[in-house]
Amino acid sequence: MVAGIVCLLASCAKKPVKETRPAFCADSAYSYIEKQMAFGPRVPNSAAHMQCAVWLIEQLRACGATVELQKGQLPDYRNNPQQIFNIIGHFSTPETAGRPRILLTAHYDTRPWCDEEEQYEDRQYNVPGANDGASGVGVLLEVARQLGNKIADSTFKTPVDIVFFDCEDMGTPQFYTGQERENTWCLGSQLWAANYANIQSAGGNLAQQYQYGILLDMVGAPDAFFPKEMYSTQYASNYQQQIWRAAEQLGYGAMFSNQQCYPITDDHYYVNAVAGIPCVDIIHYDVRNATGFPSWWHTRQDDMENICPTTLQAVGEVVMSQL
Numbered sequence: 001m002v003a004g005i006v007c008l009l010a011s012c013a014k015k016p017v018k019e020t021r022p023a024f025c026a027d028s029a030y031s032y033i034e035k036q037m038a039f040g041p042r043v044p045n046s047a048a049h050m051q052c053a054v055w056l057i058e059q060l061r062a063c064g065a066t067v068e069l070q071k072g073q074l075p076d077y078r079n080n081p082q083q084i085f086n087i088i089g090h091f092s093t094p095e096t097a098g099r100p101r102i103l104l105t106a107h108y109d110t111r112p113w114c115d116e117e118e119q120y121e122d123r124q125y126n127v128p129g130a131n132d133g134a135s136g137v138g139v140l141l142e143v144a145r146q147l148g149n150k151i152a153d154s155t156f157k158t159p160v161d162i163v164f165f166d167c168e169d170m171g172t173p174q175f176y177t178g179q180e181r182e183n184t185w186c187l188g189s190q191l192w193a194a195n196y197a198n199i200q201s202a203g204g205n206l207a208q209q210y211q212y213g214i215l216l217d218m219v220g221a222p223d224a225f226f227p228k229e230m231y232s233t234q235y236a237s238n239y240q241q242q243i244w245r246a247a248e249q250l251g252y253g254a255m256f257s258n259q260q261c262y263p264i265t266d267d268h269y270y271v272n273a274v275a276g277i278p279c280v281d282i283i284h285y286d287v288r289n290a291t292g293f294p295s296w297w298h299t300r301q302d303d304m305e306n307i308c309p310t311t312l313q314a315v316g317e318v319v320m321s322q323l
């Protein structure tokens with residue numbers, strides 16, 4: 001099933017300069033995004049969210065991963081317990097099992113409210129989440145498929161964990177007038193990072209040491225712009241430089257800008273600050289907009305119209321160049 005995806009859209013991806021490029025198929029990533037969208041918004045506690053979670057587990061297994069479901073709960077912005085289901089796919093071979101791993105992450109939940117909509121009545125809708133959620137997951141599912149190929153043809157070198165975080169986008173809505181709680185965003189990564197820190201402080205698990213991590217968030221827009229995010233610079237400067245240099249060498253220097261941007265509260269913050277794993281955020285952020293985020297961010301316009309295979313190809317190749 002997974003291996004049979006045909007590259008129909010490859011012709012619209014501009015082919016940049018370098019001769020040998022990392023294997024990655026944007027059409028396949030695009031189809032993984034479409035599939036997530038077909039479930040409907042993946043809002044936590046909804047049927048679509050659960051169906052998507054089951055499908056993600058199946059996809060990772062089909063690519064050769066050992067899959068773990070991490071369950072837990074944390075308080076939401078109103079202090080109600082929120083169920084969390086993180087999905088973790090471990091990729092390794094007997095030869096690579098002891099080596100430090102690379103962590104690849106994205107969030108698979110979508111925001112329950114379009115609270116950046118101008119009209120009050122539009123704010124009650126769920127964010128469709130083509131970019132904010134599905135794009136990062138779509139790219140990583142295609143990375144998973146490529147890892148499966150590498151295992152099959154014995155070119156697999158670095159063990160990888162792909163983690164799909166839950167409940168990233170449950171942060172306090174703009175329209176909430178009650179008392180503001182801290183740390184209401186990124187609940188899935190908070191759970192994962194606290195659990196990891198506990199294991200490490202209890203002596204650690206050598207089979208679970210990471211070199212570093214990469215977080216993908218909103219990586220599919222036609223006009224994607226990835227400046228160097230500040231927490232990534234603060235905690236994982238070497239790896240950020242390494243990734244941005246790889247992007248430049250692949251011909252994606254305009255998209256992966258050397259411009260520095262503000263720190264952004266995203267899943268990588270907890271991976272860095274709580275788990276202690278250097279982690280770099282690749283996130284669409286543009287200082288030309290008032291919010292810093294694209295105009296479709298947290299609105300009903302975050303749909304397939306704003307997903308472009310050329311961007312997926314760029315991000316996918318950059319990630320694959322690290323593996």
Ligand SMILES: [Zn+2]
Nearest residue numbers: 111132169298
């Ligand atoms: Zn969001």
